Amino acid sequence: MQRTSQKVSMAVIRRLPKYYRYLENLLNKEIYRISSKELSRIIGFTASQIRQDLNCFGGFGQQGYGYNVEELYKEIGKILGLVREYKSVIIGAGNLGQAIANYSDFQRKGFKLKAMFDINPKLIGLKIRDVEILDVDNLEDFIKENDIEVGIICVPFSKAQETADRLIAAGIKGIWNFAPFDIKVPDNIVIENVHLSESLFTLSYLLNEYNNPED
Amino acid sequence: MQRTSQKVSMAVIRRLPKYYRYLENLLNKEIYRISSKELSRIIGFTASQIRQDLNCFGGFGQQGYGYNVEELYKEIGKILGLVREYKSVIIGAGNLGQAIANYSDFQRKGFKLKAMFDINPKLIGLKIRDVEILDVDNLEDFIKENDIEVGIICVPFSKAQETADRLIAAGIKGIWNFAPFDIKVPDNIVIENVHLSESLFTLSYLLNEYNNPED
Numbered sequence: 001m002q003r004t005s006q007k008v009s010m011a012v013i014r015r016l017p018k019y020y021r022y023l024e025n026l027l028n029k030e031i032y033r034i035s036s037k038e039l040s041r042i043i044g045f046t047a048s049q050i051r052q053d054l055n056c057f058g059g060f061g062q063q064g065y066g067y068n069v070e071e072l073y074k075e076i077g078k079i080l081g082l083v084r085e086y087k088s089v090i091i092g093a094g095n096l097g098q099a100i101a102n103y104s105d106f107q108r109k110g111f112k113l114k115a116m117f118d119i120n121p122k123l124i125g126l127k128i129r130d131v132e133i134l135d136v137d138n139l140e141d142f143i144k145e146n147d148i149e150v151g152i153i154c155v156p157f158s159k160a161q162e163t164a165d166r167l168i169a170a171g172i173k174g175i176w177n178f179a180p181f182d183i184k185v186p187d188n189i190v191i192e193n194v195h196l197s198e199s200l201f202t203l204s205y206l207l208n209e210y211n212n213p214e215d
Numbered sequence: 216m217q218r219t220s221q222k223v224s225m226a227v228i229r230r231l232p233k234y235y236r237y238l239e240n241l242l243n244k245e246i247y248r249i250s251s252k253e254l255s256r257i258i259g260f261t262a263s264q265i266r267q268d269l270n271c272f273g274g275f276g277q278q279g280y281g282y283n284v285e286e287l288y289k290e291i292g293k294i295l296g297l298v299r300e301y302k303s304v305i306i307g308a309g310n311l312g313q314a315i316a317n318y319s320d321f322q323r324k325g326f327k328l329k330a331m332f333d334i335n336p337k338l339i340g341l342k343i344r345d346v347e348i349l350d351v352d353n354l355e356d357f358i359k360e361n362d363i364e365v366g367i368i369c370v371p372f373s374k375a376q377e378t379a380d381r382l383i384a385a386g387i388k389g390i391w392n393f394a395p396f397d398i399k400v401p402d403n404i405v406i407e408n409v410h411l412s413e414s415l416f417t418l419s420y421l422l423n424e425y426n427n428p429e430d
Binding site: 013014016017018020021044079080081082086094095096098099101102103105106109110111149150173174176180182190192194195196197198199200201202203204205206207208209 | 232259295309316320324364407410414416418424
């Protein structure tokens, strides 16, 4: 796999998923070639931003031709690491955990869900899309026996750090955290937080700002 | 309600929910006073960043005393608009919609869920935490009759824009969007997107970057 040798800024990295999503939509519409100007129109970044971003990875555009959508999609997929499987487990099989388990993009993009875990005896033994909910007491054994790389934390706030610590001790490499808590992890563990409440607060701020500008 | 007259940058606004969350945790632990240095330690921003951010809103700290946690929490709550109710509906009552309906922070912070909507006859009539799932055919009437302000979109990608257009035509003011689609809205409508797949792609990027630095 070809990889970029330079360090790319996280700001660029955070934009790549958006490119990836839009390119996928273009492919679904059977559009195979696009100019940076047209890409700019649909994605909302400036054409110069787009050229600059994509140049970080060696530049896939050709003067007068534009971008080859399929090639660009594949390259960005490679950069994003969407070229192999990540064996995953969900901890916390309540509504949020079940929603994630049912979230089709997640599995389609290589995150293979191998089990879910909960402490609730009413949930243990149930299956969500063929994935069984197991007793959280078996978490460490399962991770070790199945080479699980990613733990998805959907437990309440108060259990988030403890859950992360158990995952890390058992050998997990990355965490996708949905608990409203900033989990502390060692430097060799990667973590990506989805803080729904922060998104919600931004919405309430905007609602007030836009709707009562004169208050 | 006191409001800041200056425009505050979105970068600062996006940090406020994090302050708000940490201050709430401090209050729950009955900590009522904190220095910018100590706040820096727990929240992870530099002390100078913290002073600068909070100064944007008139500065709540006192030299040699630090911040009054309760006062700061209340002020940030006001700035974030968390001082009144927002009548809300969820469109799409699948797992994700149900997870949001069950997400306690959401309702506790003033977003009052009045109804959920779906097209699936198996879901229509069910209740999630006393909130009924209604036929999406009744969406516009319900919004108008109940002065609904916020629509939470949990429908599939292909239905996202159409759903937003219906919400806006019916008089909604803000949208919390969970569909993996950049919905277009008029300037007077506020929108906050939660793009789970983009977060997931960032995680896969980081997993590759950290775990295979030599590839």
